[in-house]
Amino acid sequence: MTSPMFSGAEIPELCDAIKDIHRLLTSVGVFFSELDGAEDPGGNGLQIDFKKWGIRTIAEDLLARQYEKIDRIVGIYQEEQEKMKEKGRRNR
Template identity: 75%
Template sequence: MSSPNSLPGPGMFSGSEISELCDAIKDVHRLLTSVGAFFSELEKTEAPGGNGLQIDFKKWGLRTITEDLLERQYQAVEQIVSFYREEQDKMSKKGRG
């Protein structure tokens, strides 16, 4: 059961923070899905006993790009969560004061 202080009150968000958070989470999901599919394709192209250097380079590049994109998305999510916590804190202090 939730306490009244843990639930967002009316007017807690005045902008588009909730939709931004949802979009950021959806972007992370799409990114991971796409990377997983591409990585699977790379795995299938590697010939047994062949020179996997080009495939390894592609995997390294994919991992590097993915890590960078995910870090940006996580920062966006963390920023929105931080804002939410600050607003929740303000609302709970208002309720006590």
């Protein structure tokens, strides 16, 4: 059942944002684990550390974008809830 508080495009957008976050975290976790296991015990690890920093930076940026989408949709939902409450108070 779809909520009348959201337009047709917002619900799939929210679901896609959540799925994107899951895929991103899964992919980054797997890649990060592979890098961690690839580090040469005798080396200084700078190349691996730089790659880890890059992954973390990219992941944080992508997650921030997805969270912005989710926050925007939550804001819309909260505004609609307030409108419904006000409408309910007026109809009493």
